[in-house]
Amino acid sequence: MRGFLAGLAAVAAALIVTAQPAAACAGLIGPNGAVNLLRTTTFAGYHDGIEHYVTSFQFAGGSGQFGSLIPLPGVPDKVEKGGDWTLQRLIRETNPIVRNDARSLFAVAAPQGVQVLMEVRIDALDITVLKGGGPEVGRWATEHGFRLPPAAPEVLDFYANRSPIFLAAVFDADAAKARGQRIGDGTPVHVTIPTANPWVPLRILGLGKNADDRIDADVYLLTDQRPALLPYPFANGMRLDHSAAATSALLTDLRSDKGMGWIPRSGWLTKIAIDASASQLTYDLAVDTKGTSPSRVAAGLQAPPSPTSSSGQPSSDQIALIGIALASLGAIVILRKSQSVTA
Amino acid sequence: MIVRTIVALALAALAASACTRASAAQLPTHIAIRIHYSHFDQTKIDVPMGVPVTFTLVNDDPIDHEWLIGDEAFHARHRAGTEAVHGDRPNEISLPPFSIKTTTLTFDRPGPLTFICHFPQHEAYGMVGVVMVKPG
Numbered sequence: 212m213r214g215f216l217a218g219l220a221a222v223a224a225a226l227i228v229t230a231q232p233a234a235a236c237a238g239l240i241g242p243n244g245a246v247n248l249l250r251t252t253t254f255a256g257y258h259d260g261i262e263h264y265v266t267s268f269q270f271a272g273g274s275g276q277f278g279s280l281i282p283l284p285g286v287p288d289k290v291e292k293g294g295d296w297t298l299q300r301l302i303r304e305t306n307p308i309v310r311n312d313a314r315s316l317f318a319v320a321a322p323q324g325v326q327v328l329m330e331v332r333i334d335a336l337d338i339t340v341l342k343g344g345g346p347e348v349g350r351w352a353t354e355h356g357f358r359l360p361p362a363a364p365e366v367l368d369f370y371a372n373r374s375p376i377f378l379a380a381v382f383d384a385d386a387a388k389a390r391g392q393r394i395g396d397g398t399p400v401h402v403t404i405p406t407a408n409p410w411v412p413l414r415i416l417g418l419g420k421n422a423d424d425r426i427d428a429d430v431y432l433l434t435d436q437r438p439a440l441l442p443y444p445f446a447n448g449m450r451l452d453h454s455a456a457a458t459s460a461l462l463t464d465l466r467s468d469k470g471m472g473w474i475p476r477s478g479w480l481t482k483i484a485i486d487a488s489a490s491q492l493t494y495d496l497a498v499d500t501k502g503t504s505p506s507r508v509a510a511g512l513q514a515p516p517s518p519t520s521s522s523g524q525p526s527s528d529q530i531a532l533i534g535i536a537l538a539s540l541g542a543i544v545i546l547r548k549s550q551s552v553t554a
Numbered sequence: 555m556i557v558r559t560i561v562a563l564a565l566a567a568l569a570a571s572a573c574t575r576a577s578a579a580q581l582p583t584h585i586a587i588r589i590h591y592s593h594f595d596q597t598k599i600d601v602p603m604g605v606p607v608t609f610t611l612v613n614d615d616p617i618d619h620e621w622l623i624g625d626e627a628f629h630a631r632h633r634a635g636t637e638a639v640h641g642d643r644p645n646e647i648s649l650p651p652f653s654i655k656t657t658t659l660t661f662d663r664p665g666p667l668t669f670i671c672h673f674p675q676h677e678a679y680g681m682v683g684v685v686m687v688k689p690g
Contacts, residue, residue, distance in 0.1 A: 346652070349616025353651055361592035361679040364615040368591075419675070 252298045255411055256433040257500050258475050262404040265293045267397035268336055268382055278357045280348070281378040282370035282415065283340070285406040290331045290338055290378070293399030294468030301431045304461050305453040305482045325351045328376075334398045335387035339379045345371040352379065360419035370412060372515045373508070378402065401470050409434070410509040411496040413449075417489035424489045432481040433457060433465075433474075434500045440481070441497040441505035442512065448487020449496070455480060579690060586610045587683075589619050589649065592676060594669070597683035601661060604690060608658045613649040619676065621647045623659070623669040623685060632672045661687040 256263040262284065325343035332338070341348055345367030352359055357379075370377075380400070387396075409432070416426045426448070432438060437454070445451050457480040466474040483496060497509035507513040581602040587609060588595040601607045611621050622632055623645045640646035644657045661667070664687050671681035 346616045350651055353617055359617045361617070361673070361676045361681065363592075363617060365591040367616070421675075421678070 264402040279380045283376040289403040293401035337381040409498040417492040420489040422490035428485040430483040439499040441510040447491040453482035
């Protein structure tokens with residue numbers, strides 16, 4: 212068996228280095244367990260009870276299909292193509308090298324099955340929003356060609372017990388090439404999620420990785436006021452890189468990007484850097500936008516009171532702990548469609 | 555009646571798992587192994603030599619697993635093997651998501667054998683167990 216997969220591994224490894232879509236805050240894995248170590252960037256903005264989550268899938272050449280599963284804190288209103296420069300602009304805001312004149316730099320008992328809430332095509336990405344428990348979502352993913360890593364069943368349950376909403380993204384590298392996308396081109400995705408309070412899943416970044424593998428990611432938060440975060444104090448590979456009132460220049464710039472008209476006149480910008488081994492990343496980032504008491508459950512430091520049923524709505528308590536969140540991220544997996552057997 | 559049946563099954567399972575120090579004649583010949591969160595729920599099992607032993611394999615996970623039992627040379631071959639799906643041999647069982655399969659083996663030599671899932675990362679994740687074959 213391993214050999215068959217090893218054969219695939221050669222294919223997969225090539226795909227990993229040449230055709231992977233790099234989703235912000237997500238890691239790609241292949242059948243051989245290889246992972247990419249790209250630093251990724253995610254933006255989670257929260258205003259007027261709405262979570263705005265912006266991530267990007269980067270075309271890196273090659274062919275075939277790849278997928279990503281991203282847990283979400285609630286049912287999105289909208290999934291659409293994101294603006295062109297939001298993520299780049301945020302990086303510039305907190306990167307001292309490009310601090311000059313940012314304004315000019317835009318650029319068994321088998322589960323019942325999942326409920327498909329939304330299907331959206333964005334460039335070469337097929338996005339499906341799913342509602343279901345961990346087993347249901349895992350089965351859906353398996354049936355749709357995802358090869359989930361061995362930790363997936365437990366991790367999917369971990370998130371489904373907080374919110375049974377997942378976003379599955381399938382990136383078609385052939386379609387990307389046909390569209391004329393060049394290596395390095397990103398497809399930004401903007402997810403709008405009504406929710407009570409934000410959390411950002413981080414544990415899932417380690418899915419499919421070996422204990423010593425490094426995880427590098429930047430998470431930008433824009434909230435109306437300075438948030439309270441958990442875990443705190445920061446440790447185990449999580450670092451606070453920036454925490455300050457957002458500049459007018461930044462807010463103006465962000466507001467002028469596509470779909471970003473919701474950006475408020477004032478806000479607080481927080482940048483969390485993740486530089487951890489996979490074994491360290493046992494937590495999520497809980498955010499209390501009012502600056503008081505983030506949920507230990509949302510941070511993954513405490514189990515939910517009771518699991519969310521696969522068909523039920525999250526409780527108000529769970530919603531409270533959920534918040535924005537986004538999940539950035541996901542467990543990414545190579546689709547079996549690209550596999551072959553070398554009998 | 556249903557409760558009695560459940561209790562009887564539970565006791566049978568308990569007896570099966572509690573026989574690790576029993577003599578070979580008392581060792582179980584029906585063994586259930588459950589896979590949950592990519593782990594076998596039993597990783598040390600004693601079985602008798604020379605009599606058929608039936609394994610019921612339950613995959614509770616939404617992902618594929620496999621149960622391959624043999625010696626180190628057997629596993630070395632499978633780590634470099636080429637078969638995508640198993641099923642023709644009683645010691646090589648593929649387990650699709652949420653599936654149950656049964657296989658019967660007769661062990662003709664005493665000593666340890668290892669059962670492993672050889673899907674990528676699964677062995678390293680801990681999907682390994684040992685069957686100790688005990689002479690009568």
